[in-house]
Amino acid sequence: MNKVSLEHRAVALDPAAAGAILTIDLEAVRENYRRLRARLDAARCAGVVKADGYGLGAVQIAQALMAEGCDTFFVAHVGEGISLRDAIGPKPTIYVLNGIPPGAERDATGSNLCAVINSLDQLSAWSKAARDIGHELPAAIQVDSGMSRLGMAASEVLALAADPQAFANIEVTLVMSHLACADEPAHPANKAQRIEFDRLRAMLPPVPASLANSSGIFLGNGFHHQLARPGAALYGINPTPGLENPMLPVVRLQAKVIQTRSVAAGAGVGYGHTAVTGRNSALATISLGYADGWRRRAAASAYFDGVRLPFIGRVSMDSIILDISALPEGRLRPGDMVEMIGPSQTLDEVAGFSGTIGYEVLTSLGHRFHRRYVGVE
Numbered sequence: 001m002n003k004v005s006l007e008h009r010a011v012a013l014d015p016a017a018a019g020a021i022l023t024i025d026l027e028a029v030r031e032n033y034r035r036l037r038a039r040l041d042a043a044r045c046a047g048v049v050k051a052d053g054y055g056l057g058a059v060q061i062a063q064a065l066m067a068e069g070c071d072t073f074f075v076a077h078v079g080e081g082i083s084l085r086d087a088i089g090p091k092p093t094i095y096v097l098n099g100i101p102p103g104a105e106r107d108a109t110g111s112n113l114c115a116v117i118n119s120l121d122q123l124s125a126w127s128k129a130a131r132d133i134g135h136e137l138p139a140a141i142q143v144d145s146g147m148s149r150l151g152m153a154a155s156e157v158l159a160l161a162a163d164p165q166a167f168a169n170i171e172v173t174l175v176m177s178h179l180a181c182a183d184e185p186a187h188p189a190n191k192a193q194r195i196e197f198d199r200l201r202a203m204l205p206p207v208p209a210s211l212a213n214s215s216g217i218f219l220g221n222g223f224h225h226q227l228a229r230p231g232a233a234l235y236g237i238n239p240t241p242g243l244e245n246p247m248l249p250v251v252r253l254q255a256k257v258i259q260t261r262s263v264a265a266g267a268g269v270g271y272g273h274t275a276v277t278g279r280n281s282a283l284a285t286i287s288l289g290y291a292d293g294w295r296r297r298a299a300a301s302a303y304f305d306g307v308r309l310p311f312i313g314r315v316s317m318d319s320i321i322l323d324i325s326a327l328p329e330g331r332l333r334p335g336d337m338v339e340m341i342g343p344s345q346t347l348d349e350v351a352g353f354s355g356t357i358g359y360e361v362l363t364s365l366g367h368r369f370h371r372r373y374v375g376v377e
């Protein structure tokens, strides 16, 4: 692991000063990559590290995956691609999923990024950039197989197929599409998208194809093509909702106790006094709030020694109040760390409490935490 890049990402908060500690297990990321790859026969496995590696540090994640032989990464934005390129060197392929915005072609080619081409207009802009530069530029062609989000419509694919000059100056390296319902294996859209993808790509250059995200890998061989593009599963999010999570957890979030107190029955707790104690209670206030990405609506719990400590009252910007009456008196003290995400309460469970998904929980996690990477050699 490259020391410089670690320092570059490490938010300069020492654990003593931080209100919370986010531990990111890079060995678990590597094991998750190995588990996904084991499900793919001939297909290769890329790593999706958009949104700063789902909030966990794109550079650290990419370097961990490279140690497993991963050589292809996907980001969403040109800026993400440029930062990643600076950190991981010239060799890996980096695709920009959202395409290259007009005017950003020079920045993109300067960092040797591969465009994901989502429309005929993007194709001609990329082709023109290649002409200006004087050499071919690499690109993935994304087709819309039924999600109606990004990618060329069938009519555009037909137009391309009819135009022998369509790919002038472009080296097509991948044909791809994205599944809308992969986390619902029984959803009829999966098969429909696969059939439509196979129909559309047959009209395009015979290059490697890519359809599966994390959950798509679990839909079986027919969805694997030549390259899988997992993100979530690498980070420990369950790619098979409703079934046991086949991935290892990657993140652990612990928050620090700032103060404890005893209150009598009938005490109003927190903003709006939305909670009033029904009995004499022991409370603890922890240094984590909605400004840290913990959603205000998420009525969850914290854990200490495996004991559940329910939230009481509203989540504040910088703090949450816990009812710690279940613990022996004096057991929890200022400076102690309680578990927010970890063995007692998984990422997917926390997401469920907030009415959201693990993806959003991870990408919302704030930057006031001390971030600790473990599993780095």
Ligand SMILES: *Cc1c(COP(=O)(O)O)cnc(C)c1O
Pocket: 048, 050, 097, 177, 178, 212, 213, 214, 215, 229, 230, 231, 232, 233
């Ligand atoms: C985000 C994304 C992925 C990764 O999806 P996961 O569900 O996180 O595995 C793959 N492909 C595309 C086009 C994406 O936008």
